[in-house]
Amino acid sequence: MTVKPDSGRRRRRGIALAATLALAAGTVAVPPAQAREKRQAPGEELTTSTRLADRRSVVIGDRFYAMSTADGLYPAAGWHITGEMGGFWTPPVKLLDGVWFGVNGAWLGKQARAESHTVGYGYTRTRYAESGGVRVERTDVVPDGLRAGLIGLTFRADKKRTVRLDVDAHSELMTAYPWGGTSPNQGVYNLQDTGAYEDGALVFRERGKPPVDNASEHDFAALVAADRKPVGHRLGPGHRGPQEPPVICQDADRCDDSEFGKGTGGRLTYEVQVPAGRSVTVWVAVAGSDRGDAEARAALRSALRDPEGLLARKKAARRAVAANTVVDLPGDRLLQRSIEWSKQNLADSAQEARDLRVRVTHEGKQFPAPKGVVARARWLGAGWPDYPWLFGTDGEYTAFASVAAGQFENIKAHLRALRDASEIANDRSGKVVHEVVSDGSVYFGANDDKGNTDETAKFPSAVALVWRWTGDRRFLDEMYDFTVRNMRYVTEKLDKDGDGWPEGLGNVERTGMGEEKLDNNVYTIRGLRDLADLARAKNDTATARWADERAARMEKAFDKTWWKGGDTDQYADSIDDPNDPANDNAKLFQRHWIGVTPMDAQLVRPGQVTRPLADDKRAHVALAKREEECYTGEFGLYHTGTGPTSAEGGNKGPSCDSAVSTVQSERVIYSLGTGIMAVAEGNFGRLAQQRRYTTANARIQLDPDVYEMPGAMPETAPSPDFDPANIDRKLTERSMVLQAWGAYGTLWPVVRQQLGVDPDMGRNRLEVVPQIPPGQSRVAGRSIRLGSGSVDVAAESRGKTLRTVVNTARLDGVALRIGHVLPSGAKVASVTLDGRSVAYSVRNTARGAEVVVDAGARRGASTLVITLR
Structure with a gap:
């Protein structure tokens, strides 16, 4: 059965595949990682x-x-x-x-x-x-x-x-x-x-x-x-x-x-x-x-x-x-090879069609006349063979991998195609469609479909991401109006009870959820902050003020509204139980993977260090709990964790808390969920824990005892509730052999978190603040595309010396801030830039303490050396 985390019922209706999912307990045995790695041949x-x-x-x-x-x-x-x-x-x-x-x-x-x-x-x-x-x-x-x-x-x-x-x-x-x-x-x-x-x-x-x-x-x-x-x-x-x-x-x-x-x-x-x-x-x-x-x-x-x-x-x-984003990870060659093949997977995913006749099918129930035509559309196909067309959620996650891989043109085209189809299907309301087949048929995501809150809220963030990495002013100008209408639609049309938390379907569509979903609101907050950032670039002060103020109100109330607490150590999956309308903000806890999204979503706030929505204390507790066997298996994060439940069949796995859920666990591992967990770990500097999840996605792509097609990141990993694995299933009942979004869990952790590349090319600014995973001494990357040029980065940790080398020879007029994340508890003895003592600052971030130095707008290599006490 193919059940995607962002799709649930809407992609399965009419497919009649439910009987194919064998809910069998157990794990998949594979040889030790070292033995597997030795069998992997390098090269093309x-x-x-x-x-x-x-x-x-x-x-x-x-x-x-x-x-x-x-x-x-x-x-x-x-x-x-x-x-x-x-x-x-x-x-x-x-x-x-x-x-x-x-x-x-x-x-x-x-x-x-x-x-x-x-x-x-x-x-x-x-x-x-x-x-x-x-x-x-x-x-x-x-x-x-x-x-x-x-x-x-x-x-x-x-x-x-x-x-x-x-x-x-x-x-x-x-x-x-x-x-x-x-x-x-x-x-x-x-x-x-x-x-x-x-x-x-x-x-x-x-x-x-x-x-x-x-x-x-x-x-x-x-x-x-x-x-x-x-x-x-x-x-x-x-x-x-x-x-x-x-x-x-x-x-x-x-x-x-x-x-x-x-x-x-x-x-x-x-x-x-x-x-x-x-x-x-x-x-x-x-x-x-x-x-x-x-x-x-x-x-x-x-x-x-x-x-x-x-x-x-x-x-x-x-x-x-392959020549872009060439990484050197001596302490993790498996992840290095995954980066190489993930870039190829993304290039494989580019698709194009002409004269798409946009018709709204209302989940396949109708076949009306087309509402309009998209003359040319180019997009990143979600997955093969059953999802090779245009999706909102898929592309918005894949955008992070795309920019990290330097594949700017395809993700820009994807966002344009998504906008063009949405404008026709939804009469310029600002709502983003979910799924557009290559002929233009919109399966789900029209104005009167109950869904797409997350996709609409994530769209401005995807545009802001591309803007920061490319500095493409023309792209910003052409997309800006749509991003404004995205957030106006979410906040004005999807908050019917006026409590400040939008309703609607999101990434998870399972029974028993409240009207207001965690991921929708996490991404709404991020979307507002990113819209405000775009508005400042456009000198639209009114929109920037509105979006920042709306986001700030939601952030202030977020933990009180969404933290489930108790021994769950997690956020609630949803609130506003439809079966208890008198208790509008009742917290519902079902252990779905979206509980990780507050740690996944980074917020850009004016005058502040970029950090995730979740606060540090709750994030570390929540992530540690997600690493336990009730949430994580050998190949990554479960869709829905195990624990006490009133659902038929009872608890089918270990318990990590005493809360009683109303739904059954779903121990199916998707490359996206595992990728989001990897990113969330990295956002909080937990790189030792992150490796468990980056390795999981790399193995399903490169481990000959696990993969179906060598080098292809699949949709689903071997899982207790996805047993047998794809290769043992009927060819008419398999999940995708190649799925683009899993690259989010390999490319982004390496480029953005380990190498620390954080551009704002529209404003000619670049920060490079690496963090080397524990037990490793060096990470490096070259030809990382930024704007019309590229940057090379190398970071080392040897004894009491931290070194960051950034080469901006192929960038013009970019103000560089260079730094390094300090090991926990470390104290600085001295800091030099290109051999000279230099003023520096130590800032506290979710990743840990960061030493940063303003290196100015120069071209060539800059070498920062931090000596620890």
């Missing part, structure tokens, strides 16, 4: 050779993506449209269920067994066992900017051979929305495909108008061809290679097609001359369009004109991604 590739038929593999470009299993086959996968979320896609349409390759009658992945699968920066490679004296290596790549994907088959033989290559393709031209459980559903909306052979290519079309009110005429096309002429072809309803005849998804553990399928098939046959001892590569392209076959043919020609060149350019582009 990760290879696995086990359970290839069970592993999903995705290869992604910004206009096209494909998902198979790691053996190169295409079983039915995904659950939004059951069994149809894999295969080949060019958003907003699916093109093919799959492409299969027969070599002298032996199908790759079946008779010719896959021996290994490699994930590289921007490509995958699969090696097959020898069959009939021929070995084949397959390379999959999707060029960016092109609605096409490429598969290169490299043949090698011990002697000169003529190889017959059969290429089977089965179409499934289908829109990303409607889904299987919506009204209408895809069974009604999907039309029959047709197949033809033209100019050496298989040509599949779906043309017509679905028999649904407000549907429009469409012309979808998918083409398959190679970089040479075929010697034969066939057309017919099948052509699925070794997956013919197909098993239809009903109760089957593994299937090949869904009840919604209306595709057709074809085969291209080639003769390939393979010289003795030399290799030859055949390139096969899949191209498509939702605008007819002319665009698809153009994409096919572009893909086949120079496949090797496109592969080389993709690799070069991904090496450019």
